[in-house]
Amino acid sequence: MENLSEAAYAYLLLVPAFFFITLVAFYPLLDTLRLSFIVEGARGTEPTIGLENYIDLLTGSALISRQVLDVGFTAAFPFIELGSPFFRQALFVTITFAIVSVLLETLIGFGQALVLDKEFKGRRWVRVAIIIPWAIPVVIQAMIFYLLFQPTVGFGSELMQALGIFGSTPLANSRDSFIIVLVADVWKTSAFMALLILAGLQSVDRSLYDVAKVSGASPWQRFKMITLPLVLPALIVAMLFRTMDAMRVYGIIDATAGCSTVPSLTCVVVDAVFATRQFGIAAAAAFFTAVVIGAFISIYLLFFADSDGGYF
16 A cells, blocks of 8 residues: 555545445446336346336326316417426426526525624624524425415415415416415525535635725725635535535425425326336436436536636
8 A cells, every 4th residue: 555656545445435325326326227217027027128217207097197288378488388297397487497596596595604704792692593493394384475476375276366466366377376485495595505605605714805905995896806716615515415406496485385286206206106107218217317416516517617627
């Protein structure tokens, strides 16, 4: 081991981690890929059907043939056709949810982090107040918004109807339900973004701001030239984690509006397993979801790679 190079020694130390990652992550993923190419049966006797499960997913012949998205949703998002296959609806909803929710959570979380980074009286209590939504379990959070927009229970439905935003039963149509689920997710996870970004902000050398002030830099110039570049690694890591989590969204949808109103890729997997008992279809949907998440991660890594080949 003494004759190993520094790089080879580093890789050697990573071997146990690679072993456990392969055991708990890569092997199940590969087995899911294997299952997506077969028809269910006793292990070792299943006939291979190639890409048929994936074709059935995209054409809509695999799962229950149902129209989930309504006219209001397709009018707001004309890129998806009314009555398109359930899987394609779920794919569109998932990607839209991930992009919009992560964008809003990043902006709100960044604003919260900038406030919490300042010195003011009661800052400790403000930090606790911001963390509370993130600490609430997903099911409880979903029930809060579910009851809030029940016409006979909460005031949210009447308020939004009076403002002309929602209809009389917002949880019964996909457009209004999508907005409710989106707001619920942003309300909860903006605190997660704020905490990660705050950690990056507090690692910035404060003397840089003093030098910038003496040089006559405006607040915007200090933010643009000091804060944003130095906090960017923490910001990208936070966005990466949230994007992966948003692509797997299920609990908040199922407990608030239901997959029959707001479909997601995870809803397709659960529906295929428990509603139609099509395990090959479920495996295909699960592996496709993993591929989509991997594509988003690759975009992050490629977009934020520096000139030296490193990241962030």
